[in-house]
Amino acid sequence: MSNLATLRFFSTPAHACSYLEEHQATTLFVDPKASITPKLYEELTRIGFRRSGDYLYRPHCDSCQACIPARVRVEDFQPRRSQRRVLNRNADIQVEMIRPVFTNELYQLYSRYIELRHGDGDMFPPTQEQFASFLMSSWSDTRFCCFRDADGRLLAVAVVDVLADGLSAVYTFYDPARTELALGTLAVLWQIEYCRQQGLPYVYLGYWIQRCRKMRYKEDFQPLELLLDERWQALPER
Structure with missing residues (x-):
């Protein structure tokens, strides 16, 4: 059984989005009291979570899927x-x-x-x-x-x-x-x-956001893979 099955998650109330103006965002956090191991952190990274200090989070917005996890192959x-x-x-x-x-x-x-x-x-x-x-x-x-x-x-x-x-x-x-x-x-x-x-096969770059100019730079590092529908897929080169 994956260690993920033992975790609890909490979501924030809607708040102003840091990337897209006039949008509201919701963030999903791993329970801050959880015992995080390197292996568990790696599992969470592979399903799109990021780290800020000791906190692990992922966008969890109902009406927007603009923030897509990205990694370089x-x-x-x-x-x-x-x-x-x-x-x-x-x-x-x-x-x-x-x-x-x-x-x-x-x-x-x-x-x-x-x-x-x-x-x-x-x-x-x-x-x-x-x-x-x-x-x-x-x-x-x-x-x-x-x-x-x-x-x-x-x-x-x-x-x-x-x-x-x-x-x-x-x-x-x-x-x-x-x-x-x-x-x-x-x-x-x-x-x-x-x-x-x-x-090592990957560099995880965080979230690619096509509508956010500051985050689009990641598509310059090809081949880039995006986590779509719970599966890593290649972003077509432009």
């Missing part, structure tokens, strides 16, 4: 010309995977990113407590992937959870002044290459 991924340019432009950047930790350097980058890129969102204003409660977890195998330039300056951090079948991309924050480096794209490309080297 690593073995068949080939970077596009624009993505190869991003890799070439950042050839001197070094990446180190570290255990989750709070440092002033990491927090200052996170705070600057939230203030300049998400000043109108529900994550503003950033706080130290928010940094820890959002990015870290007491039960996940989490890594901070730190991207540094040749002079050692921290440019970006990709927060990932290591799963048996890949990486779950939790969140990425980066220097908002360095738009020419396309650091968000670089972070995804690095995760795909890391999984390829480790023999």
